[in-house]
Amino acid sequence: IAAVLSAALANAGKATADIVAFDLYSCFPCAVLLAAEALGLDWRALPATVTGGLPFFGGAGNNYSLHAIATMAERLRAAPSRFGLVLANGGFLSKEAAGVYSTEPPPTWQPQSSAALQATIDAEPGPPLVAADCEGRVETYTVTYAKGQAQQGYVVAATAAGRVLARTRRGDAAVLAELAERDPVGRTVRVEHADGVNRIAAIA
Numbered sequence: 001i002a003a004v005l006s007a008a009l010a011n012a013g014k015a016t017a018d019i020v021a022f023d024l025y026s027c028f029p030c031a032v033l034l035a036a037e038a039l040g041l042d043w044r045a046l047p048a049t050v051t052g053g054l055p056f057f058g059g060a061g062n063n064y065s066l067h068a069i070a071t072m073a074e075r076l077r078a079a080p081s082r083f084g085l086v087l088a089n090g091g092f093l094s095k096e097a098a099g100v101y102s103t104e105p106p107p108t109w110q111p112q113s114s115a116a117l118q119a120t121i122d123a124e125p126g127p128p129l130v131a132a133d134c135e136g137r138v139e140t141y142t143v144t145y146a147k148g149q150a151q152q153g154y155v156v157a158a159t160a161a162g163r164v165l166a167r168t169r170r171g172d173a174a175v176l177a178e179l180a181e182r183d184p185v186g187r188t189v190r191v192e193h194a195d196g197v198n199r200i201a202a203i204a
Helices: 002-012 029-039 064-077 115-123 173-181
Strands: 019-024 083-090 095-102 134-146 149-159 162-168 188-194 197-203
Touching: 002 029, 002 083, 002 095, 002 115, 019 029, 019 064, 029 083, 064 083, 064 095, 134 162, 134 173, 149 173, 149 188, 149 197, 162 173, 162 188, 173 197
Parallel strands: 019 083, 162 197
Antiparallel strands: 083 095, 134 149, 134 188, 149 162, 188 197
């Protein structure tokens, strides 16, 4: 997100302060918040979307960003020479596209290939993933529900060897309740690895 936003602004010869309207892909809250952070914006202080009052309007597979581009075009036609920015997101925050729009094209603009940018991103190291018995500090978690009842829990935790993703054991009501009823972020999780799966053994 940070790389594509920076590249789009540079290609347009603009900075964040030059943009009067933003659409930061209003589907998943994390996409909006990460984009605002990359741009140095407080998303609460400005509309993060041009499509309506809800900042998290979009949805996977519903062609949301075309709505944003069409609405941005209407806004900018009513405000000639001003600039707007649209961010489109795909995958798990893994496919990003950004465009800077205006009625006034910059005189030196040229189409840009994203190949070099993608190569730079691909070369960046990722955290090693742990598949072993271990203990770690919970960084984030989620619980899935069916008919109002907690069904499965997942944690991402930091360990000395890297990051571990683990899920609850089938039928482990005690650990599932810990995740569903008490915020585990920052707490210690014990993970046991068997049959290719990391399972949550306990949360302290």
